Amino acid sequence: MNIKQLKKQEIREKVLTIDTMNPRVKNIEYAVRGPILLRAMELERELKQGVKKPFTEIIRANIGDAHAMGQKPITFLRQVLALCLYPDLLSSSSFPEDAKKRAERILQACEGHSVGAYSASPGIHVIREDVARYIEQRDGGIPSSPENIFLSTGASQAIVTVLKLLVASRTGVMIPIPQYPLYSATLADLNAVQINYYLDEEHQWALDMAELKRALEQARNSCEPRVLCVINPGNPTGQVLSRENIESVIRFAFEEHLFLLADEVYQDNVYAEGSKFHSFKKVLMEMGSPYSEQLELASFHSCSKGYMGECGFRGGYTEVVNMDPAVQQQMLKLMSVMLCPPVPGQALMNMVVNPPQPGEPSYQQFQKEKKTVLADLMEKALLTEKIFNQQPGIRCNPVQGAMYSFPQIQLPPKALERAKELGQAADMFFCMQLLEETGICVVPGSGFGQKEGTYHFRMTLLPPMEKLKTLLNKLSQFYVKFTQQYS
């Protein structure tokens, strides 16, 4: 009997340990739900148990979760869903006729007329048709085919699926820095090479073409760049790309032989005067040949953001443009292994792309609810920028779109030293201290990536106005105290 066998008999080592597990998984980081959130949840439990803290509640400004921050669901969406899930309600007089009509149409399209049946793997066909029509309207009539629409489990799953198709050996994928950490996490999981291109903080987080070129040229030494990811409106940075900028990006992707991924989940969230959302698809098509016929593009949308904020349903879709039909078949196969996206999320997406029309009973209320949410977000975007910029040491670019501010903070040398001793990123140290003293939960910039020597945090716009004001002021005060303490 050798030593290993002997040991096995005494205490069997675990098969799966941190040393033997999948190393790619170990390399994944996901800051939005990382150590800060885990600590916040601990603090919440302690508060419940009656432990005294310098605050009475945790304010979760770490994640774009509108309903968690008190935003109410859009009535029409939930009415149709209730009708779909419990069709006995179709005979109830307390639901408007247009909601019933939508529900009946969805149920007709479900196998066995039940949302409990699997759908086709790319989603219910009628809903894919509605998505295509919605895109056509959004893009001023440029055609969209339901066959190129894949519904998904949130936008996240669609992004992972397209990246998975694209990554072969030594594949390089360009992502913005700062980025939404789904990208870096997925690239670690797929063992792809992450190519960072830096957004220009000095110019309102602009996407600079020279920087794209620099990043690509440099990367060509060590990998085969094949994909360019753009997030517009930006997460966490909130910039909204101009049409000219999008055109340049498209020309660049075309010339450099890159597949373009356009993360457009914040397309309804544009606040700044003069800013407008332009879809990559529309610009691409309007640029004409050869771009419109040849550039490969996947664009993503979600029902978690916008005015609906229905994160829990995990609804989303991707539209693919100019994708090789044989690859598209492979994508279908890959999605079929997971059977289908959640059907309630598909149904919800259906109402987002096919909302009540003028003249229908729910139209007025729907429009009012939608506009209220978006106007409120716009006001909070302006307020956030204003309050942060009143505080010396904090500098916040205009929040042109999306749901976050991403201010830069100056940290004093002693804070940097202390963080180093603790083995923490300096902004992680700041955010942890903020959490411990104020209950405010924001995510350090290091979780998204940032230029070396700069420090940031991401905070959502989502707390209700009064709470947001308090929060912004508390945060500024804490910042003053923190910098004094470590000066």
Added chain:
Amino acid sequence: MNIKQLKKQEIREKVLTIDTMNPRVKNIEYAVRGPILLRAMELERELKQGVKKPFTEIIRANIGDAHAMGQKPITFLRQVLALCLYPDLLSSSSFPEDAKKRAERILQACEGHSVGAYSASPGIHVIREDVARYIEQRDGGIPSSPENIFLSTGASQAIVTVLKLLVASRTGVMIPIPQYPLYSATLADLNAVQINYYLDEEHQWALDMAELKRALEQARNSCEPRVLCVINPGNPTGQVLSRENIESVIRFAFEEHLFLLADEVYQDNVYAEGSKFHSFKKVLMEMGSPYSEQLELASFHSCSKGYMGECGFRGGYTEVVNMDPAVQQQMLKLMSVMLCPPVPGQALMNMVVNPPQPGEPSYQQFQKEKKTVLADLMEKALLTEKIFNQQPGIRCNPVQGAMYSFPQIQLPPKALERAKELGQAADMFFCMQLLEETGICVVPGSGFGQKEGTYHFRMTLLPPMEKLKTLLNKLSQFYVKFTQQYS
């Protein structure tokens, strides 16, 4: 300018083609939604367009999708869901009090009291608690901790997640043959080594220990076996493991240093007299030390099967036992990248593990609906076996559990030749012909794996009784015709 550049200027090659795409994805096969289903959907479209066929409808017996086959949702489940999604209904007198209580409890546990908020990544804590209590009751009081429960997007996502943690370099994973193709697909995606152990068709698809040993020994030459997957009740094979058999499997996994994956999604679907579902967790714990303390196990359940058949909601969970806490943290991180499982599916799972209790208003109806579904399935399991075994050339093992029959069919030599000419597996050829002539959609055995030289198909028990009878008879008749044609 070199040739490549020149070509790029003329016609830009696609970035992503079948030659340049991720080769692992290309290697994935998923028969349950493969070419047979695609052809069935084409035929459905043709029927709709009025094209004449020798049949009037497609009968989808390819996938365990109860609602698609006309099974009605369990009333209580859908009532609670409608209340959760549209809480205005909480004041309606047409919902029973216990349904309202359940809905209020779920909403209390949601951030912002909305199912539209993200939940914690492993699921809503209250629901994890209920799952743990349910497992304790199922297993005669053996403790289960909510911290070891991870809710998921169907069982499929949980299975993929645990396998992903386990697969490092040259990792071997033992799976039964025939298997549910999620396993082979996931192993291809993860680039793991698939180790086949063959179930014993001559003995009612028994899991034979000598065969397990043979498969493992042989595999040790080419990989590092680390995982043993068991499906109980079996899919597609329907066998239900005896307690003794489970004990042997546990001892084997312990001695051979394997992590055990128990796919127990059909735990409510046991039909044969003398058969009983024993959970791996219960048997493991009752075996005592060293097994109960050391053997690493993950067990999976789903709300897509059982009596509820709510596939569209993508609800599921896994319980991990004896998992290294550091790895469990990594699992949490991995799930957090996808944010959370769909909340309506979590809510549904809550009713499955916490159904109406005696004395509550919904108890009687719930029990009646549940028993009706299960009794119906039992009857159809017996009928299927009986009718197939009346047909010389078809041989069907007893369907002890799950939702499928997996009969063996003798195919005449000329059919084998013809299939070979077409480049098809012989049972794929049979199933395609069956589909074209009768509209019946079943999945060839080659999609699940089978002993070389044997041919099977998988058919669900789910069509309504009268339709199932017709289908079984039509299938037998087609078999006679087919064998004559190719004799």
